[in-house]
Amino acid sequence: MDDFILHAAIAGFGVSIAAGPLGAFVVWRRMAYFGNAVSHAALLGVAIALLFHVDITTSVIGVCVGLAGLLLLLKRQNRLGDDTLLGILAHGTLSLGMVILSFLGTVRVDLMSYLFGDILAVSSFDLAWIYISGALTLIVLRGIWQPLLSSTVHEELARVEGVPVLIVQSAYTLLLAFYIAVVMKVVGMLLITALLVVPAATARRFVRTPETMAGLAAAIGAVAVTGGLGLSFVTDTPSGPTIVAVTISLFGASLLWRTRRE
Amino acid sequence: MxxxxxxxxxxxxxxxxxxxxxxxxxxxxxxxxxxxxxxxxxxxxxxxxxxxxxxxxxxxxxxxxxxxxxxxxxxxxxxxxxxxxxxxxxxxxRIGYVPQRLHVDPTLPLTVQRFLGLVPERRLVGHVLEELAITRLLDKPMQRLSGGEMQRVLLARALLGDPxxxxxxxxxxxxxxxxxxxxxxxxxxxxxxxxxxxxxxxxxxxxxxxxxxxxxxxxxxxxxxxxxxxxxxxxxxxxxxxxxxxxxxxxxxxxxxxxxxxxxxxxxxxxxxxxx
Structure with a gap:
């Protein structure tokens, strides 16, 4: 088997392991649309980087985490729902990014590669990025797991019990934005947003506690990545979308399995 | 007057x-x-x-x-x-709070035991569980509790921290x-x-x-x-x-x-x- 397939498999495995637990909270806190908003903001990050000649990765992370911070601030106004705020921010940053890019007429930007990534082109440097940021993300998530879970179940009960709800929820939102920004550049927006939501949704039917759901989501993601890569190699189809298709198939199979049991 | x-x-x-x-x-x-x-x-x-x-x-x-x-x-x-x-x-x-209602999102798998485990500092576990007769509910998902069971579980959570x-x-x-x-x-x-x-x-x-x-x-x-x-x-x-x-x-x-x-x-x- 070729080297690039091995690299891709290692990268996909690393992303799944962190995306499982992170994505469980995306599902529980109904933040699926947040991933899309962050990836739209990434384009603005790319545009700003090209405009000011700064490092693209840094700029993308900065803009994505900035979008999460802005969302948290706007939420405190309590006037508009999360979905509306995300819609405003996502389309706002995407349009702004496109407008800025149009000023840079001489620069040819391959938007497709920024937004959809290419897991087969993963370098050793990218692999290091994925594993370091993944480990960092899991460590922070482990630290805030219990208070975050408590504030997800019942925010006010958690507050009365002394949980610093605002801090914990903000930490999670920023962490999620950071991780999406880092990983998206390598594996693409489509793959990371799918790996956050679909494995967790698939795992739900087989578990009874939050922790097992997080673990199973990571495992399902890893299986889907490996299977999808293998399939794309055999059928010569684009790897990212094939992985997503396999993930969705596993979700569909889980629905059938449940129905048969009941 | x-x-x-x-x-x-x-x-x-x-x-x-x-x-x-x-x-x-x-x-x-x-x-x-x-x-x-x-x-x-x-x-x-x-x-x-x-x-x-x-x-x-x-x-x-x-x-x-x-x-x-x-x-x-x-x-x-x-x-x-x-x-x-x-x-x-x-x-x-120390305040033990029993909210009016508690809706656990169906996407969140949560047994009674795990729910009670969310209390930051538990002090009175065995005693409370017996008093409220919820020992047999511990493995039940929160979403399947009846109104009365839910009320007892919420009360138990409030009491666990010895308020x-x-x-x-x-x-x-x-x-x-x-x-x-x-x-x-x-x-x-x-x-x-x-x-x-x-x-x-x-x-x-x-x-x-x-x-x-x-x-x-x-x-x-x-x-x-x-x-x-x-x-x-x-x-x-x-x-x-x-x-x-x-x-x-x-x-x-x-x-x-x-x-x-x-x-x-x-x-x-x-x-x-x-x-x-």
Whole structure:
């Protein structure tokens, strides 16, 4: 088997392991649309980087985490729902990014590669990025797991019990934005947003506690990545979308399995 | 008699029923609020509300829907800021809070055991589980609990941290009639055994009569306050003359700053002859 397939498999495995637990909270806190908003903001990050000649990765992370911070601030106004705020921010940053890019007429930007990534082109440097940021993300998530879970179940009960709800929820939102920004550049927006939501949704039917759901989501993601890569190699189809298709198939199979049991 | 003197007399009479306890040791104040005013936009939700909760005593806030009961509770718990007024808590006060309802999202797998494990500091585990008879529920998903089971589990979570003060928001709402009596008996027993202070909100005075030491009747402002028997008399008096007053009130409602009327509806009881 070729080297690039091995690299891709290692990268996909690393992303799944962190995306499982992170994505469980995306599902529980109904933040699926947040991933899309962050990836739209990434384009603005790319545009700003090209405009000011700064490092693209840094700029993308900065803009994505900035979008999460802005969302948290706007939420405190309590006037508009999360979905509306995300819609405003996502389309706002995407349009702004496109407008800025149009000023840079001489620069040819391959938007497709920024937004959809290419897991087969993963370098050793990218692999290091994925594993370091993944480990960092899991460590922070482990630290805030219990208070975050408590504030997800019942925010006010958690507050009365002394949980610093605002801090914990903000930490999670920023962490999620950071991780999406880092990983998206390598594996693409489509793959990371799918790996956050679909494995967790698939795992739900087989578990009874939050922790097992997080673990199973990571495992399902890893299986889907490996299977999808293998399939794309055999059928010569684009790897990212094939992985997503396999993930969705596993979700569909889980629905059938449940129905048969009941 | 002025309003203040009247309240004071009712207060003293209230203590009289438990005078031994009162004379031996003055009750410890756990939580108090003075002159609480809350406004949402231009709507005044609470106005000049005073409330004191002491250790070992059950204080019940009653009032019609929209009277500001839940808002008052939120202010006392520190979940909502009052526009004016003072809330004081005893230093290091531990509060066990039982919210009105708890909806666990179906996407979140959560057994009763895991739910109870969310309490930051558990102190009384075995004892509480036995007392509330939820040992056999521990493996059940939260989404499959009946109303009564959910209420017991929520109460258990509030008790696990060994609180000084128990705060319950409409605790009997989703429980059947038989379960309601049981629940209030349980709250009374917990108060007696552990000396908890209890603050509870209800829309039905008759339900909580037996278990309550002190009643605050709320309709944006405090209408009347005192021992349950006296408040009930007061309420029956209002109910007796309520019809004319209420019509007048609906006029006043428009500029309701002047509305000093309690529109709490009291169902007729055996000892009073009220024919609506």
């Amino acid at each position: 002025s309003k203040i003197t009247e309240n004071w007399v009712i207060e003293v009479m209230g203590y009289w029923g438990r005078k031994d306890e009162f004379l031996n040791a003055p009750p410890l104040i756990l939580l108090e609020g003075y002159g609480l005013m809350v406004r949402f936009g231009h709507t005044v939700v609470l106005e000049k509300v005073d409330i004191v909760v002491q250790a070992g005593r059950v204080v019940t806030v009653i009032g019609p829907n929209g009277a500001g009961k839940t808002t008052l509770l939120r202010v006392l718990l520190g979940l909502t800021a009052a526009n004016s007024g003072v809330v004081r808590r005893r230093a290091g006060l 000084d003060l128990l705060v319950l928001d409409e605790p009997a709402q989703s429980v059947d009639i038989g379960g309601q009596g049981e629940l209030y008996a349980l709250i009374g027993r917990l108060r007696d055994q552990h000396g908890y202070g209890v603050l509870l909100v209800s829309h039905d005075l008759h339900l909580v009569m037996g278990a309550t030491d002190h009643v605050i009747c709320l309709n944006r402002h405090v209408c009347c306050t005192g021992a349950p028997a006296l408040v009930r008399k007061n309420l029956e008096y209002i109910a007796l003359f309520g019809r004319e007053d209420r019509q007048e009130a609906s006029h006043r409602e428009k500029n309701f700053k002047s509305s000093r009327l309690c529109t709490q509806k009291v169902p007729p009881e055996g000892n009073g002859s009220i024919n609506g």
